[in-house]
Amino acid sequence: MLSLAELTNYFSSRNIEFKLEYFSREFFVVKFEDSFNPEKIKDLGGTIKIGEIKTTIPNEVVKEAFLSKNKQAQKKIVELLAGSSISKMMTKTTKKLLFGVSVYFTDNAFSHFSGQIQRFIGSSIKKELEKSGISSNFMGYTKDRKAQLSNVEVLKKNLIENQSEILFCIGKKEAWVASTVAIHNPFEFQKRDIYKPNQRKIFGMPPRLARIMVNLSGCNDGKILLDSFCGVGTILQEALLEEVMVVGVDVNSWCVKAAEENLDWLSREYNLSAADYRVVQGDVDRLTEKIGVESVDCIVSEPDLGPALKDFPTVPYAEKIIEKLKPMFFRFIEEAYKVLRPNGRLVLVTPYIRTRSRQAVTMPVDEKISSCGFRRVHSFSREMFNEELNIGQLVHTATLIEADDRHKIGREIHVLQK
Ligand SMILES: C[S@@+](CC[C@H](N)C(=O)[O-])C[C@H]1O[C@@H](n2cnc3c(N)ncnc32)[C@H](O)[C@@H]1O
Known part of the structure; x- marks a missing residue:
C-alpha cells in the first residue's frame, strides 16, 4: 500500500498521466499515457x-x-x-x-x-x-x-x-x-545509510522509507522541504537528491552538526554542485520564529515515537505513551501549518503501537489537523484505476501504516495539505 501510494503521489506531482490496470500486494500494472523512463526507479523507495x-x-x-x-x-x-x-x-x-x-x-x-x-x-x-x-x-x-x-x-x-x-x-x-x-539498486541506498559520516542506530530511518516519504510530499525540483525533527538528516539527504532545497531543524545540537556533515558528504559523493541546504538548532515549539511564516513548500518529519520497548505493551501502557507525546505532536501540527505556504504539504509520522492484545494504539490527530485547517490527502482516487477493477475501500485510505511483525512501535504516516 505504501509503495502504491508513493507511486500515485510521484506520478501526480510530476503530471505523469497513468492508469492502474491492476494492483495486488505482489505487483502493480500501470498504463502510461506517454512513455515513462524506467531509470526513474532510482527516485523510488518502494519499487523493486x-x-x-x-x-x-x-x-x-x-x-x-x-x-x-x-x-x-x-x-x-x-x-x-x-x-x-x-x-x-x-x-x-x-x-x-x-x-x-x-x-x-x-x-x-x-x-x-x-x-x-x-x-x-x-x-x-x-x-x-x-x-x-x-x-x-x-x-x-x-x-x-x-x-x-x-x-x-x-x-x-x-x-x-x-x-x-x-x-x-x-x-x-x-x-x-x-x-x-x-x-532497484539496494547498494546505492545502503551506501547512503552506512557510509555517511554520522549515524544513529536507534532513531535512524531507512533511506528507502525516507525517500517514500519525500515522494508522498510531492516535493520536487526547486521547492523547499523542511524536516523539523531532522536527526542525522536521512530525510534531508533523500530530498536533496531530488534537487529540492532543504532545511533541517533539531533540538539536539549534536544532530545539527551531524546532519550538516552528512549533507556535505552527500553533496560531494553525488556531485550535487547546486545543493542548497541548511540545518539549524531549535525547538519545534518555536518553529515559526526560527523558520518564518509561510516559508516552505513541504514538511516531512518523524518526531520521537516513544521509548524503545522490549515487549509488546498492554493497552493502558500504550495509551500512557501516547498521552505523554501528544502535547509535542499537537504543538508541532499547529506550528507546521503556520510555516507552510498555501497548498503546502505535511507528511507526518505518528506512533502506531502494537499491543499484547494485538489492538493497535495510535495518536488521535484527526480533530487537531482539521481545527488547524489541514485536510487529508488521499493517495488513491477512483479515476486512477481501470473502471473494471474492484478497488474496495482503497479510495478511503486515510493513513499509511509501516509496521512489520517484529516492531512494537510502527509508523502511521499522514499526508496533509494546507
Ligand atoms: C526520530 S528522530 C528523527 C530521525 C531522523 N528522521 C533520522 O533519520 O535521523 C527525532 C529527532 O527529533 C529531535 N527532537 C525531539 N524533540 C524535538 C523538539 N521538540 N524540537 C525539535 N527536535 C526535536 C530529536 O533530537 C531527534 O533527533
Whole structure:
C-alpha cells in the first residue's frame, strides 16, 4: 500500500498521466499515457523491479495449464510466448546467454506451482532461443526456493543489460508476461545509510522509507522541504537528491552538526554542485520564529515515537505513551501549518503501537489537523484505476501504516495539505 501510494503521489506531482490496470500486494500494472523512463526507479523507495509488458494470457488458460496440467492450455502458453517479442529482445552475448524467470501471483492457489511455472516458462524460452541459434542457460532453482530472482541476483548477473529476466505475473483475470527493464539498486541506498559520516542506530530511518516519504510530499525540483525533527538528516539527504532545497531543524545540537556533515558528504559523493541546504538548532515549539511564516513548500518529519520497548505493551501502557507525546505532536501540527505556504504539504509520522492484545494504539490527530485547517490527502482516487477493477475501500485510505511483525512501535504516516 505504501509503495502504491508513493507511486500515485510521484506520478501526480510530476503530471505523469497513468492508469492502474491492476494492483495486488505482489505487483502493480500501470498504463502510461506517454512513455515513462524506467531509470526513474532510482527516485523510488518502494519499487523493486520495473518490467515492460510483452504479452498477456487469460487466467483460465494459466489455471488450466498449471493447476489442471492441461496439455492444450500449456501449448497455448508456449504459442503466446513464441508470438511475443520476449526471446527476440534478449541480447545475444558472446558467451551463453543467461536468463531467468520470476513468478508473482495474487491467488495463493499458485503458491505450490510457482516452481513448476518457472521451469515451464524457462524451458519454453530456451527452446525459442535455440530456434534463433542462441544457446542459453536458465537460472533454475531448487524446489525449496521462492520462484523469484532477487534484485541483487538480477543486478549481479547483468540481466537488465541483456533484457533477460522474464516476469510472469498472475493476476485475477489475466497474467502479464514482462521483461525487466529497471531494478532497484539496494547498494546505492545502503551506501547512503552506512557510509555517511554520522549515524544513529536507534532513531535512524531507512533511506528507502525516507525517500517514500519525500515522494508522498510531492516535493520536487526547486521547492523547499523542511524536516523539523531532522536527526542525522536521512530525510534531508533523500530530498536533496531530488534537487529540492532543504532545511533541517533539531533540538539536539549534536544532530545539527551531524546532519550538516552528512549533507556535505552527500553533496560531494553525488556531485550535487547546486545543493542548497541548511540545518539549524531549535525547538519545534518555536518553529515559526526560527523558520518564518509561510516559508516552505513541504514538511516531512518523524518526531520521537516513544521509548524503545522490549515487549509488546498492554493497552493502558500504550495509551500512557501516547498521552505523554501528544502535547509535542499537537504543538508541532499547529506550528507546521503556520510555516507552510498555501497548498503546502505535511507528511507526518505518528506512533502506531502494537499491543499484547494485538489492538493497535495510535495518536488521535484527526480533530487537531482539521481545527488547524489541514485536510487529508488521499493517495488513491477512483479515476486512477481501470473502471473494471474492484478497488474496495482503497479510495478511503486515510493513513499509511509501516509496521512489520517484529516492531512494537510502527509508523502511521499522514499526508496533509494546507
Ligand atoms: C526520530 S528522530 C528523527 C530521525 C531522523 N528522521 C533520522 O533519520 O535521523 C527525532 C529527532 O527529533 C529531535 N527532537 C525531539 N524533540 C524535538 C523538539 N521538540 N524540537 C525539535 N527536535 C526535536 C530529536 O533530537 C531527534 O533527533
